[in-house]
Amino acid sequence: xxxxxxxxFMRKISAEEKIEPKDWMPDAYRKNxxxxxxxxxxSEVIGMQPEGNWLTRAPSLRRKAILLxxxxxxxxxxxxxxxxxETLGISxxxxxxxxxxxxxxxxSIFNYPTLTWADVGAIGWLVDGxxxxxxxxxxxxxxxxxxxxxxxxxxxxxxxxxxxxxxxxALAKGSEGQKAMAQDALDRFYWPxxxxxxxHDSESAHSQKSMEWKIKRETNxxxxxxxxxxxxxxxEVLGLEHPDKNIKWNEERGHYDSSxxxxxxxxxxxxxxxxxxxxxxxxxxxxxxxxxxxxxxxxAYNEKKRAKKAQHAA
Amino acid sequence: xxxxxxxxxLFEVFVRSKRGLDHKHVGSLHAExxxxxxxxxxxxxxxxxxxxxxxxxxxxxxxxxxxxxxDCFYDPSDDKPYRHAxxxxxxxxxxxx
Numbered sequence: 001x002x003x004x005x006x007x008x009f010m011r012k013i014s015a016e017e018k019i020e021p022k023d024w025m026p027d028a029y030r031k032n033x034x035x036x037x038x039x040x041x042x043s044e045v046i047g048m049q050p051e052g053n054w055l056t057r058a059p060s061l062r063r064k065a066i067l068l069x070x071x072x073x074x075x076x077x078x079x080x081x082x083x084x085x086e087t088l089g090i091s092x093x094x095x096x097x098x099x100x101x102x103x104x105x106x107x108s109i110f111n112y113p114t115l116t117w118a119d120v121g122a123i124g125w126l127v128d129g130x131x132x133x134x135x136x137x138x139x140x141x142x143x144x145x146x147x148x149x150x151x152x153x154x155x156x157x158x159x160x161x162x163x164x165x166x167x168x169x170a171l172a173k174g175s176e177g178q179k180a181m182a183q184d185a186l187d188r189f190y191w192p193x194x195x196x197x198x199x200h201d202s203e204s205a206h207s208q209k210s211m212e213w214k215i216k217r218e219t220n221x222x223x224x225x226x227x228x229x230x231x232x233x234x235x236e237v238l239g240l241e242h243p244d245k246n247i248k249w250n251e252e253r254g255h256y257d258s259s260x261x262x263x264x265x266x267x268x269x270x271x272x273x274x275x276x277x278x279x280x281x282x283x284x285x286x287x288x289x290x291x292x293x294x295x296x297x298x299x300a301y302n303e304k305k306r307a308k309k310a311q312h313a314a
Numbered sequence: 315x316x317x318x319x320x321x322x323x324l325f326e327v328f329v330r331s332k333r334g335l336d337h338k339h340v341g342s343l344h345a346e347x348x349x350x351x352x353x354x355x356x357x358x359x360x361x362x363x364x365x366x367x368x369x370x371x372x373x374x375x376x377x378x379x380x381x382x383x384x385d386c387f388y389d390p391s392d393d394k395p396y397r398h399a400x401x402x403x404x405x406x407x408x409x410x411x
Contacts, residue, residue, distance in 0.1 A: 122392045163396070
């Protein structure tokens with residue numbers, strides 16, 4: 001039996017109305033959203049690490065300024081998403097605790113190392129490119145604050161992909177060595193980028209309910225297909241070789257056919273055994289601990305100001 | 315002589331016209347307290363069902379940047395054209411990314 005509250009909730013969902021923070025919502029909807037939005041926020045924040053790795057070694061001042069700007073955006077995007085998640089009744093410190101204990105996940109892509117400068121280009125182009133495909137779809141998610149966050153993020157994100165592609169283009173049109181570096185980065189990041197869309201729909205634990213509640217608007221496999229299709233020509237224009245030797249246009253489907261992914265690798269990285277899983281979380285914990293004195297100073301300053309005000313008033 | 319509006323507080327009114335959209339500033343009004351401000355706002359700003367949700371905020375609680383200071387306030391962004399997507403010139407076939 002459904003209660004009037006549940007009926008009203010489902011009526012809004014089917015009428016494409018957004019759910020807002022003070023509306024009644026099923027516990028499982030709230031939990032599902034907290035899981036997805038916090039995971040998204042953590043990804044933005046952890047995602048700063050692989051790129052930050054090249055900040056001091058960017059090949060020119062221009063590239064360095066661009067990369068710095070991009071990383072700054074990622075921090076901002078993490079903030080938008082943490083704030084959206086807080087409207088569901090979870091605190092920032094709870095979320096950070098879950099990230100650091102491993103209870104909450106972040107996108108597995110950030111557990112791959114950035115070995116060369118070309119990896120920074122490949123991340124902007126492929127990783128941000130894949131994220132954009134996902135986020136464009138999420139602009140229509142049923143939870144109002146998440147949807148508005150996605151709209152803001154998509155607006156800012158387009159430069160991320162373009163700067164990455166531009167950096168790849170410079171390498172691909174450069175010396176033999178530079179071109180080889182670009183090809184190597186493409187070969188390493190192409191497959192993990194496809195894995196960003198998550199497991200096959202049939203294997204995805206949260207997908208069905210999320211689709212029903214319109215938290216997710218398109219399935220993992222459909223979004224992945226979109227990305228596969230849009231990337232083929234981008235690789236051609238770079239003059240690089242496609243990492244998937246089975247990529248082939250399928251006239252009947254109107255899509256490219258492609259190889260299946262290495263799902264053993266996917267699950268292994270999710271379960272903590274990627275190249276950088278431990279390093280990423282350890283670094284986050286260290287940075288958080290080292291920032292403790294800043295948070296303490298803010299609190300102390302505020303108390304001092306309050307005391308001064310009280311003294312004046314007296 | 316003190317007028318009635320001087321004895322009342324000034325509130326800023328924000329209306330969400332449709333679920334999913336941001337609350338947007340529509341104007342201000344005088345009221346005794348938050349509850350009264352909400353009712354006045356409903357009567358004044360949503361007579362034709364312009365909204366599904368109203369926020370009222372004491373005007374004195376709003377801290378605003380000054381437009382006269384805009385030059386120096388926003389100065390740090392002016393020399394960073396690379397934050398815009400249009401800064402990057404890409405070949406035509408892939409320029410829609």
